[in-house]
Amino acid sequence: MSVFSLKNKTILITGASSGIGKAMAIACAQAGATLIISGRNKERLEHTFTMLEGSNHLAFATDLSTTQGVKLLVDFVPKIDGFVSNAGIVEPLLLQFIETSDIEKTLHINAISVIELTRLLLQEKKIKKGASLVFTSSINGNKCAYIGSSLYAASKAMLTGFMKAIALELAPKGIRANTIEPGMIETELLKNSDISLEDLENDKQNYPLKRYGKPEEVAYAAIFLLSDASSWTTGTNMLLDGGYTLH
Numbered sequence: 001m002s003v004f005s006l007k008n009k010t011i012l013i014t015g016a017s018s019g020i021g022k023a024m025a026i027a028c029a030q031a032g033a034t035l036i037i038s039g040r041n042k043e044r045l046e047h048t049f050t051m052l053e054g055s056n057h058l059a060f061a062t063d064l065s066t067t068q069g070v071k072l073l074v075d076f077v078p079k080i081d082g083f084v085s086n087a088g089i090v091e092p093l094l095l096q097f098i099e100t101s102d103i104e105k106t107l108h109i110n111a112i113s114v115i116e117l118t119r120l121l122l123q124e125k126k127i128k129k130g131a132s133l134v135f136t137s138s139i140n141g142n143k144c145a146y147i148g149s150s151l152y153a154a155s156k157a158m159l160t161g162f163m164k165a166i167a168l169e170l171a172p173k174g175i176r177a178n179t180i181e182p183g184m185i186e187t188e189l190l191k192n193s194d195i196s197l198e199d200l201e202n203d204k205q206n207y208p209l210k211r212y213g214k215p216e217e218v219a220y221a222a223i224f225l226l227s228d229a230s231s232w233t234t235g236t237n238m239l240l241d242g243g244y245t246l247h
Ligand SMILES: NC(=O)c1ccc[n+]([C@@H]2O[C@H](COP(=O)([O-])OP(=O)(O)OC[C@H]3O[C@@H](n4cnc5c(N)ncnc54)[C@H](OP(=O)(O)O)[C@@H]3O)[C@@H](O)[C@H]2O)c1
Pocket: 014, 015, 016, 017, 018, 019, 020, 021, 038, 039, 040, 041, 042, 044, 045, 062, 063, 064, 065, 086, 087, 088, 089, 090, 109, 136, 137, 138, 139, 181, 182, 183, 184, 185, 186, 187, 188, 189, 190
């Protein structure tokens, strides 16, 4: 069996109803994993579910913006060999227009609910010894920043700090924790943003590889981090940015 195989591993993926999480679910199932996929929109989640190779997968729709929604998911999942905490939102706003509710919304979905999910899974003994925890972060807030992205950047930097501390705390159990830091990836998240098509096309020229990433290219990094191929990798930020931050 390939060291990159996810056979005999039960993996939870949040944000699996769209974009990067959907590509991760499809690729992880192809790599042999048994999946629990989660998303907010039931219809889109069901669509991902129909695209999964193999059997015994589970799907659970829940809103992770509430602690209750996180608890429902934790109650639902069996013991896992790993997760990708991937659900997230981006709502660009200049600092001068930000209201308290905006701060709460972005930080809650992108970071606080991620901490809650990890904490509850651990406390409920759902994370097996030797498991791998993967957090979808971003170059934004960690390697660079964009105007109007202060909340998003803060939420993603929060994930890095959290990941590093738990990588140390959980190492005695053989549990590993890492983030993935993608640059711009072609997903709904971009289409739903206020950035014009022309600006997006111009921005691609700032990437040495002259294009944005594809969701499946992030999925392959997740497979590496979830598999035994990365058994000595913990506490790291895996940068995937087509060379963008080389400048
Ligand atoms: N696209 C990029 O350029 C890029 C770059 C760096 C990092 N990232 C990160 O990658 C992750 C995935 O982004 P994406 O580009 O794939 O975006 P996307 O296509 O918009 O997908 C976002 C996912 O998060 C889920 N989600 C959002 N709010 C939720 C909530 N309150 N409760 C439960 N699920 C919720 C969505 O569920 P529903 O569809 O069911 O609402 C969806 O499955 C995010 O953490 C994002 O910050 C993206």
